[in-house]
Amino acid sequence: MSARVRPTQVLTLALALCCLLLGLVPAASKAHAAAAVCNNYCDARDPAAAPSERVPVTASIYSRTIQLHIDDNDAMGWASIGNGNAGDEVWLDRSFDGGATWGSGSKLGDTTTPAGNGGWRTLMYNVDDWNSNGVGALRACGKAGDRPEIACTAWARSNWNAWSSSTAAATGLMMKWDRGTGLFGGNGWWTAANALTSVIDNVRTSGMPSYTYAVSRTYDLNVNAREGQFRNDYLDDTGWWGLAWVDAYDLTGDSRYLNTARADADHMFAYWTSKCGGGVQWNETNAYKNAITNELYLQLNAALHNRISGDTVYLGRANSEWNWFQASGMINSSHLVNDGLNDSCANNGQPTWTYNQGVILGGLSELYRATGNSALLTTARTLANASTSAAAINSGGVLHEPGEGDACDNDGASFKGAYVRGLRDLDKQLSDRPYSGYLDTQANAAHTHDRNALDVYGPHWNGPLTGTGYGCQQSALDALNASEAT
Secondary structure, eight states, X not given: OOOOOOHHHHHHHHHHHHHHHTTOSOHHHHHHHTTOOBSSSBSSBOGGGOSOOEEEEEEEETTEEEEEEEETTTTEEEEEEESOOTTOEEEEEXXXXXXXXXXXXXXXXXXXXXXXXXXXXXXXXXXXXXXXTBOOEEEEEEEOTTOOOXXXXXXXXXXTTOSSHHHHXXXXXXXXXXXXXXXXXXXXXXXXXXXXXXXXXXXHHHOOOTTTHHHHHHHHHHTTSTTSTTOOSBHHHHHHHHHHHHHXXXXXXXXXXXXHHHHHHHHHHTTBOSGGGSOBOSBTTBOOOBHHHHHHHHHHHHHHHTTSTTOOHHHHHHHHHHHHHHHHSOBOTTSOBOSBBOTTSSBOOOOOOHHHHHHHHHHHHHHHHHHOOHHHHHHHHHHHHHHHHOGGGEETTEEOOTTOOSOSSSGGGGHHHHHHHHHHHHHHHSTTOTXXXXXXXXXXXXXXXXXXXXXXXXXXTTSOOOOOOHHHHHHHHHHHHHHHHO
């Protein structure tokens, strides 16, 4: 999104302020003047000036039809009410967090149908706030003049920064980015690392740089949080952030991101212990050896070696990790990875979460790049063949988390995204691209069966759409990115 202010914007703002001071605008307009947004044009523009019009969502109440109109050319929208009577009310709501709140953008353009008319419309308002990185959405609301009940359309937006399935999903995810904290949704920690990784991947895959600002903003706001340098007591959390900063380094070339990834890998190494013969423990004070922590450790160390000239330390750690992991017993007889090891250092038989099947593929792909050892790709193929066909995590050919629920506000909502990222990394290393069809199936299913008018996704890629949230959005974006990259 561009942050430049055009001369016409300055003139429009000056005229608006002048009219307000002279008392030449109605009271309803005064209430919202302080929150006016100016992009190509300022809020409160006449819809007659719109060069295009699209009606993505509608609602009805007491025979009235309420419509949201979008001018995609200028990324503005307006509301209308029709088939009613004089006195009917109509307005817009604008949200910068995907419709979770709209207190600072409520009842924009609030107006009533004048005498002698059966319908009316508001003025136009901007969908986004480019000057403060506000990724927005609009809805139209209205009511009959003689009734208290209100009806609103679903939330929708313009197609700016949403010109493909993946850029639309990236925009939907950025609606959940908290501009004040640099995190996502409910300000989760490791899940925010995954969400940022998905956004970075979309920049590289789609070529749309609009949300690159989130990388430095997230870093600057959080680099001193917890134990600093994105380290904390859960070692898998540290691994997710380390990989996010490797991606950020690949995107920007900024060495501070690579240095932070190194600090994260070193922090994890400090908790490599002799229990069960090796491996990184799950938590600083919990000796549990689990799959995800060690898979992340493998991928992060191999990735660092591939980006640090002359390195031997991180390569040595990556090789030690893989030698331990493949002998640990966490890979079961079906070539699926269980959650971890029990107190006797045997496979604990816990669920084969999707992310455990995917991160190992990303790790083996990075280690292959580091060593050229084709046996690593052979093993990765065996694991990928098992996970892409296993009934436990696939339903009708579409990825399905064990015990998948209807919500998007839990850790598991992010798992499938990590799986398809890892499968994509492996597929790119293989000349025959054996998993590109599977990845296309995942993206097509989600896009067809699991999204709403705002291009926001739910937990069930094959439907139905039962809920939305940033974890589900991140996973869906990962699927779309992976499909485009193969």
